[in-house]
Amino acid sequence: xxxxxxxxxxxxxxxxxxxxxxxxxxxxxxxxxxxxxxxxxxxxxxxxxxxxxxxxxxxxxxxxxxxxxxxxxxxxxxxxxxxxxxxxxxxxxxxxxxxxxxxxxxxxxxxxxxxxxxxxxxxxxxxxxxxxxxxxxxxxxxxxxxxxxxxxxxxxxxxxxxxxxxxxxxxxxxxxxxxxxxxxxxxxxxxxxxxxxxxxxxxxxxxxxxxxxxxxxxxxxxxxxxxxxxxxxxxxxxxxxxxxxxxxxxxxxxxxxxxxxxxxxxxxxxx
DNA sequence: CCTAGACCCTGTACGC
DNA sequence: TGCGTACAGGGTCTAG
Numbered sequence: 001x002x003x004x005x006x007x008x009x010x011x012x013x014x015x016x017x018x019x020x021x022x023x024x025x026x027x028x029x030x031x032x033x034x035x036x037x038x039x040x041x042x043x044x045x046x047x048x049x050x051x052x053x054x055x056x057x058x059x060x061x062x063x064x065x066x067x068x069x070x071x072x073x074x075x076x077x078x079x080x081x082x083x084x085x086x087x088x089x090x091x092x093x094x095x096x097x098x099x100x101x102x103x104x105x106x107x108x109x110x111x112x113x114x115x116x117x118x119x120x121x122x123x124x125x126x127x128x129x130x131x132x133x134x135x136x137x138x139x140x141x142x143x144x145x146x147x148x149x150x151x152x153x154x155x156x157x158x159x160x161x162x163x164x165x166x167x168x169x170x171x172x173x174x175x176x177x178x179x180x181x182x183x184x185x186x187x188x189x190x191x192x193x194x195x196x197x198x199x200x201x202x203x204x205x206x207x208x209x210x211x212x213x214x215x216x217x218x219x220x221x222x223x224x225x226x227x228x229x230x231x232x233x234x235x236x237x238x239x240x241x242x243x244x245x246x247x248x249x250x251x252x253x254x255x256x257x258x259x260x261x262x263x264x265x266x267x268x269x270x271x
Numbered sequence: 272c273c274t275a276g277a278c279c280c281t282g283t284a285c286g287c
Numbered sequence: 288t289g290c291g292t293a294c295a296g297g298g299t300c301t302a303g
Binding site for chain 3: 003074076222262
């Protein structure tokens with residue numbers, strides 16, 4: 001579900017409430033998420049949250065004196081704030097409650113691909129270590145992308161989705177970005193010119209920023225902490241548009257597969 | 272190193 | 288209406 005823009009939207013909403021709050025206690029109703037939740041999570045009782053950040057599609061909660069919580073929402077994870085009087089009204093797949101003084105942050109995840117892990121330190125963290133640059137960082141520029149793309153024989157679309165190359169891009173935005181930059185998804189990475197890398201970097205920043213400003217994309221499971229949905233799906237040009245007319249020409253959106261994931265494209269606009 | 276495939280889950284949409 | 292199948296925004300791990 002959530003790619004960089006969705007996680008960023010969630011982050012901004014969590015930040016508003018969580019920073020400076022103390023976790024009264026944690027209630028776990030299901031421990032078998034993507035990685036089992038260990039007993040260490042109970043160390044978070046009475047801990048003060050001093051910061052929350054995002055890296056790629058991960059959320060990182062920094063505690064005052066007791067390490068970090070690394071969170072990933074998988075395909076279908078979502079948070080919502082509820083009032084204390086609602087604590088006994090559960091939805092299906094409500095797995096975890098973070099209980100605060102006057103509110104509860106509830107985690108729901110039908111497919112259970114999300115995870116919560118506690119780390120004393122994030123140095124050499126196995127998840128964060130291998131990530132490439134953030135799309136909005138200075139390190140992410142066309143020189144980086146061009147250099148990185150040399151001698152790679154695979155197709156561009158699945159390459160854009162590799163977090164070790166660029167952090168945070170998933171299936172929806174990989175498709176949208178390639179349409180925006182008019183690059184055919186099945187082109188080989190090594191065939192990219194410097195000019196095209198420049199265009200790609202520009203398109204990545206543009207599409208992701210627009211999506212964040214729209215509150216993310218809701219196809220099915222993405223729900224904001226206030227229960228509302230994102231509306232970038234109204235701006236999607238190719239994702240989920242198979243058979244629909246291209247927004248720029250008169251041909252129709254087609255699909256192909258890369259590593260079992262659907263790729264959407266316009267064969268006339270994208271070369 | 273690289274790539275393809277299996278796997279972790281539930282919900283839904285669709286064809287018969 | 289029911290059943291079987293394919294597919295869905297994630298990533299990790301393995302075998303070759």
